[in-house]
Amino acid sequence: MGKDTKFCRNCGKELPIESTFCPYCMTKLIDVTTGGEIKVKKKKPIIIAVAAAIVLLVVIAVIIILNSTIFGGKSDNVTTYATTVPTTAVTTTAENKTSDYSKYVGIWCDKDSDISTATQNGGNILEIISVKDDVVRFTFTKTSSAPQNRIARISNVTTKVIDGIGTFSFDDDGWQNSGTGKIKFSDGEIYIENTVTNQNSESMWDIGGKFYLKKSESSMLDVESNNFLNADFDDVKNAFGEEISDPFLASDKWYIHYYSGMNVMVTAETNKIYSITVDYSSGNLANSNISFGEINGNSTYDDVYAELGEPMYNNITHGDVTYKRKDGYVTFTFDDNMNLTNFVYCIEDTH
Numbered sequence: 001m002g003k004d005t006k007f008c009r010n011c012g013k014e015l016p017i018e019s020t021f022c023p024y025c026m027t028k029l030i031d032v033t034t035g036g037e038i039k040v041k042k043k044k045p046i047i048i049a050v051a052a053a054i055v056l057l058v059v060i061a062v063i064i065i066l067n068s069t070i071f072g073g074k075s076d077n078v079t080t081y082a083t084t085v086p087t088t089a090v091t092t093t094a095e096n097k098t099s100d101y102s103k104y105v106g107i108w109c110d111k112d113s114d115i116s117t118a119t120q121n122g123g124n125i126l127e128i129i130s131v132k133d134d135v136v137r138f139t140f141t142k143t144s145s146a147p148q149n150r151i152a153r154i155s156n157v158t159t160k161v162i163d164g165i166g167t168f169s170f171d172d173d174g175w176q177n178s179g180t181g182k183i184k185f186s187d188g189e190i191y192i193e194n195t196v197t198n199q200n201s202e203s204m205w206d207i208g209g210k211f212y213l214k215k216s217e218s219s220m221l222d223v224e225s226n227n228f229l230n231a232d233f234d235d236v237k238n239a240f241g242e243e244i245s246d247p248f249l250a251s252d253k254w255y256i257h258y259y260s261g262m263n264v265m266v267t268a269e270t271n272k273i274y275s276i277t278v279d280y281s282s283g284n285l286a287n288s289n290i291s292f293g294e295i296n297g298n299s300t301y302d303d304v305y306a307e308l309g310e311p312m313y314n315n316i317t318h319g320d321v322t323y324k325r326k327d328g329y330v331t332f333t334f335d336d337n338m339n340l341t342n343f344v345y346c347i348e349d350t351h
Contacts, residue, residue: 006019008025013025104136105128108125108215111212115289123143124142124213125143136161137156142194150205152175152206154173156298165185170207173206175200175207177196178198179195179207181193192213193210223345225293227327228276229273229328236273240257240262241259243258244258254267255268262279263276274348276346277342277344281335281341295340299339301340302338305321312324320333327347329348
């Protein structure tokens, strides 16, 4: 501003120093009564300062908003990427590593033997009972050579299989020995290794050792579905395998034929099968080798009830239940833990 100018106190316009009023807004600048100058406020600098402050605030606000959008957005994107992508990758990896171990369900024996030779001459039998979500349940039996045929067994062992390998422990192998083990699944073969870490000094046998096993070629024998009752014994006897002793004539009425873990009673006069008894507690039979429908030596009372429903006779306090079936009657017997120990399938109701 020059020395010979002044500003209108109302509109802020620059005027000559001698101006008595503002020609722009008609505001008086000189008091006519006194001739004194009405002091004016120099508004332009104030307005400029206020405007500058407003602009600065707007700029700051814009910067804050932009920063929030840019960095916040990027942070969200990074977080989403970091959590979503690795999770997908892990899931995919897990899915790729998941194997279908259900194909191993069944009976496995030494490479140079089968169920009958293992139980009679000594050997090893692995029963893969069930597979669920890579958790495998199995029973392993180790039998010494004849004539002792000592049996060590670990039953209903469960293990989580990771990359084809599961580890487990056992408290008693039937000879009061305990220890740990490892089971490995590969194409066409199962390797099992049992280590006895606590040996009973008085035991005459144990479950320890390293074993390579192959799938047994023997098929499961379903006593019910094969319609054995009242069938001619000579027509179906090959299904039972090799007899382990000579038949016994009982009461001059029945011939009893003995097999590993099972006997078949035949009416002497007609040569028709009268009854079949399967004994899982004898130790001479793989639990899943002989069944009654879906029921086998790995079954419990609850399994039987779920499969067959309400029994005809329920003597569970004495450990047995009886059902009427299409060809006869079947009685299941259980131990104190409600595990199935044997069943008798008979033409007549012998209850």
